[in-house]
Amino acid sequence: MTTATALIVDDEPLLRTRLASMLEHLWPELRICGFARNGQEAVAMQRELRPSVCFLDVHMPGMNGVEAARAMGQDVALVFVTAYDEYAVEAFARGAIDYLVKPVDEARLAETVQRLRRNLAAAQVPQIPDAVLQALSRLVQVPPPQNAWLHWIRASVGNSVRLIPVDQVIYLKSDHKYTVVVWQEGEAVIRRSIRDMAGALDPGRFAQIHRSAIVNLAHVVQFAHLDDAGEVTLKGREERLPVSRNYVHLFQRM
Incomplete structure (x- = not known):
């Protein structure tokens, strides 16, 4: 049997590496034959390397993933990768297209x-x-709609998967490569970084206040200055969250 090969296309190096690592674990026989940073590179490498599978990021500068897919033709199994679940899932569901959502x-x-x-x-x-x-x-040609912000967070709680409405989230804190979500009913760990969550939550409702913490502004009742930094007090909570000096400006009018 011919060894299966794959081309990974994404403009973010860390995401390319992470996907390759996961594939190595789940599909040891698969050989990653190349990485591409954009649609033009992807098309050229697909024509040269003839991979069995192409994991193709939809949103890339220049030639996007859909344009690259058209140029590649139907000789390769395509798996589209998107950052916007609610935004694109309907289009994917209309046909025999496999897709993955970042992260x-x-x-x-x-x-x-x-x-x-x-x-x-x-x-x-x-x-x-x-x-x-x-x-x-x-x-792909239009900006993602405003409701592309996360509405719920999927987290493992014991042996079950819990869907946590973001309205119930009080704050999030970094735990090495993971993030602890603190909400009205308890705590849970998710496999997403604080940096990633900062870009996925509505900035009108959530604010990063420290490199290791994001807070739901609706739960903040007080801000206190501490030298050149500060801390916030939360509704009905004993703990106080540190605010680094880079984020003190968010509370200057409190």
Whole structure:
């Protein structure tokens, strides 16, 4: 049997590396034959290397993932990667398109790997209807809607998965590579960094106050100056969260 190969396309180096590491764990036989930073590189490498699979970021500067997919044709199994779940899932669901949402969840990637392995074993490359690519292309051309901010956070609590409404989140704090979510009913750990969460939460409701903490502004009742930094007091909570000097300006009018 011919060894399966994959091309990973993303303009963010850390995300390329992380996806490759996860694939190495879930699909040891797969050989990563190349990495591309944009759509133009992806098309050139696909034509040269002829990978079995291409993990293709949808949103990239210059030639985006949809344009690259059109240029590649139907000779490679495509897996689109998107940062906007609610934004693009409808378009993906219209056709035989596999997709992953950033940050990529290992369980979801495992499902994709199983599907890819079955298709490759049967020598099948799912054909993507042109109408689906057209619909997806129209979505890529416009900015993500305002409701693209997270509405809930998926977290592991014991042996179950809990969906935590962001309205109930009080604050988030860094725990090495993970993040602890503190909400009205308890705490949970998620596999997303504070930096990643800062970009996914509505900045009108949440504020990063320290390199290791994000707070729901609706739960802040008091800010106190401490030399050149500060701390906030939260509704009904005993703990106080530090505010580094880089974020003190957020509370100057309190």
